[in-house]
Amino acid sequence: MPHPRDALSKPALLAFALVLALGATDADAAKKKKKAAKAPAVSAECSDFYASANAxxxxxxxxxxxxxxxxxxxxxxxxxxxxxxALLDGAMQSPQAGVQKLLGDFWASGLDEAAVEADGAKPIAPLLDRIxxxxxxKDVPPAIAALHQVGIPVAFNFSPDVDLNALDRHIGYFSQGGMGMSDPAYYTRxxxxxxxxxxxxRNYVKQVLALTG
Structure with a gap:
């Protein structure tokens, strides 16, 4: 009597093997989908770190x-x-000798708007004459030096600040001066x-200079 396995034709065996293969593939896909569903949700730090860290x-x-x-x-x-x-108000309201009096007088002079308007550009007249x-x-460097001597950093600035490589000391920093307009392209385009x-x-600058007389 032939064995049942021998009774199956080759086409039948191939069909059976194909069904098993497809079933295994579907089972693997189902497992993958099931695993993907268990993936952790995206944390707040990943979606908006700034808001999470500074909440x-x-x-x-x-x-x-x-x-x-x-x-x-x-x-x-x-x-x-x-x-x-608060320190300047105290120096102005309770004048003392020395530095306290100088600070108080300086602060009071700035708060006296009537006197400021009356003086106009007179306090800076020597600087304007120099310009x-x-x-x-060759007249430019001496003029720049004169302005720097009174604390006006024209063209460049040199000042002390904390050394970024050694925070326990200060060093000198050299930087270029600012511009009236916000980008060099405004002067070249x-x-x-x-x-x-x-x-x-340019019209604005003319008006400002005209106000100085």
Whole structure:
């Protein structure tokens, strides 16, 4: 009597093997889908690290009305200004000798708006005369030096600050001076819009200089 396995034809065996293979593939796919469903959710740190790391601080320090930003450094700056104002107010209201009197007088002179308006550009007249005296290229360095001597960093600035490589000491930093307009391209580009903006800026400078007399 032939064995049942021998009774199956080759086509039948192939069909049976194919069914088993497809079934195994479907089973593997189901297992993969099941495993994927167990993947952990994306943490808050991955979706918005800033909000997650600073949530407590931001909640305790809401954005003040009229302010565009809030930061710990900004709060330190504001606190420093308040302390400086308190010191100057104290020096002005209770004048003493020496440095305290100088600070008090200086602060009071700035708060006297009527006197400031009456003086106009007179206090800086010598500096304006020095600038007006520039006729040649060799006149520029002495004029820049004169402005630097009174604390006006024209063209460049040199000042002390903390050494980033050794925080326990200060070193000198040399930096280029600022510009009236925010980007060098405003002075070099030749398109219509840029030329128009540069023209407006020049008119503004003329008006400021005219106000000095």
């Amino acid at each position: 407590s601080w931001l909640q305790a320090n809401p954005l003040p009305a009229g302010a565009s930003s809030v930061s710990a450094l900004g709060q330190l700056v504001e606190r420093s200004r308040e302390q400086q104002k 007006n005296a520039i006729k040649r290229a 030749t398109d219509t819009e840029t030329r128009e903006l540069l023209g407006r800026y």
